[in-house]
Amino acid sequence: MFKGHREHPDFKGLGTVPVEGLPETMLAAEVHEFNKPYTIHQVPTPKSLDPYDLLIRVAVASFCHTDALILSGGLESTPSGFSGSHEPTGTLYAMGSAAATLGFKLGDRVAAEGWRDPCGQCADCKGPNSVHHYCKYMKGFVGSTLPGAFQEYTVVDARFSVKLPDQLSFETAAPLTCAGATAWRAVKTAIQGVERGQWIGIVGSGGGLGHLAIQFAIGLGFKVLGVDARDQGLALSKKAGATLVADARTGREELLKHITEATGGPLMAASIVLSDHVTASETACAITECHCDVIQVAQPPEMVVIDFREFIFRDIRLKGSLLASQEELQEMIQFVVDHNVQVETRLYKGLESLHEIVEEAHKATFAGKMVVAVNVEEVEKDQQLKRL
Template sequence: MAIEGVPNNMLAAQVVQYNKPYAFNDIPTPTSLAEYDLLLKVKVASLCHTDGMVSAGDFSTKLPCTASHEGCGEVVAVGSSVKDFNKGDRVMAGIPFHRCGHCPDCLGPEEFHHYCPNLEGHLGVTTQGAFAEYMLCDARESSRIPDQISYETAAPMACAGLTIWGGLVNAGLKAGETMALVGAGGGLGHLGCQFAKAMGLQVVGIDARDPGLDLARSSGADIVIDARIGKEKVVEEVKKVTGQKGVDSTLTISDAPDAAALACAITKMHGTMVQIAQPPQVSVPFHELIFRDIRIQGSLLSPRLKSESIRMLDFVAEHGITVKTNPFFGLKAIPHLVELAHSGKMAGKGVVIVDEDEIRKEKERRGIA
């Protein structure tokens, strides 16, 4: 079905073979909307660690698949049952796509809804994503972007922001308590440092890369520790600043083989380690887990996904949370972004400015050179 002002075809960066570079294809614009769909004109999309897993075939994604699950844009069409979005709205696309609505997770508490096993897919992971000029998303999972937040900030919030926010929610700490982040200087970690500081927490940032240590420091971490000094010395340093007890909770964002073990070792007895990173194995010595009664909480995206998305975006707007971005202009610049990401030298998040004219105008409106 034709939509006024929307072209019949669009450019998309797609996974067409596992372990091969993205292909740039001219494909039909998705103009057939289900009842709760939004069609967005993509403004900015960003690259995530999970995109590499998709390209490697870890999710057995049906190919071809348009990449990226971190996207945002302007609504150009709405499905027949959509009531809370209108054409022209600025939207952060929710990752889950078409929950079944009748399984135990869908019928249970809101924090379980995004675990629905019968989802039609996850954007850019098992169904079409944001590395394109237009994308479909599910209005029930998506959120309006506050005026104070730029598209360049909003795109990484769709996954990186929500994932680290969800970890903080699951940790359940109160102002004045201490949070450590293992992997504090990455795309998620530097957001976590800012979120935690704005929540009134004392923040210990741990990383093993010089750019990561610098980013954790500039993102507000009170104490920054280089993991390369070794586990025992990291534990000593953490105990020095916590009255010998360890931090109240730790978020593990690094997928290094020993990251989870380090995270548990610096967490106080009876404390909680929230596992966010997705390494092949999560390994913790039994004496940390059992003798010290460490609670390990797995965390995917965020509990109460829709309501927490809105709460997170309002928090970002209120506290001026910023994303350290590495912007690349135009979809065909994606190979250069992937190269930077794989080099290990990227600090923060890599983003693709899809609608260059709109982002230029947005910066002019905000008085940004």
């Protein structure tokens, strides 16, 4: 539970509902020790639901950079004991007393972000939907401070969930709940006040978030410069359709020369930082025009480091962006379907495959998103239906 959690006022009036018909136990992959494989074993299934809870039978759960951090003890001082993954898709099995008022029906195919139980009373909760996920009194985040999606059934929050369009598979949608949502909000923030046709820079463009951010910005009518410092990242940036791709390893001077030659002079009208490398934020400032925005999304291990000459002397405005709201998630998922956005995934079958995924994450040779079919049958059904 997050520190200082406040109970949502609706919870008092409506109470909890029991879950019926589930087996007593289910398979889960939990974090019991840092720097050790997930503990994969039987755990009790959820017994009751709060008003906005959705109990889903997980179809696909994707593995995030954050999961790697949690496993290595990079986020908390003691292991959570909970299953990993905050990027679930699945079928709605049961729901709390208030979830139906948001339009959910049992059997719906849903995708969810990790937030659960905002307080409903603070300025962010009472503000526009776009800031609800900033609630300081949130109960927690699935796969981190609450049970995650590396288990057969899990609980997500209806206020941070969406129904999936028929065309979209569970496999494609799972990484969209985090990488897609984060990239979408970052792009939408970056293009505020920027005219279509201008350049957006993406530093760390060839990863799970980057290849989506490129397609979003291109689809919204902008030119995109993809900057990466890994061969596979440069290749994925090209494949995702970046207008121009630049190798950060060439150094600042070469990079700027390369960019101004290609654009005919101007630097980026806005840039997004998706790489947590220590020089990434400074690179983003350097490639951005004076008086323009840099959107910081990556969370570097120590701190964001920027030479003041890149920052103050050129009046660069640094803004943070965190995941996305339900409304933005919805908007992005529709955009993916309408623009046939390609999500780079590698599918693994069954929770036991997590051992292999964790090894692969250490090697960092795959630039897209690794996803687990928790329910193999559902994934095969999607394949037969030829969903995106």
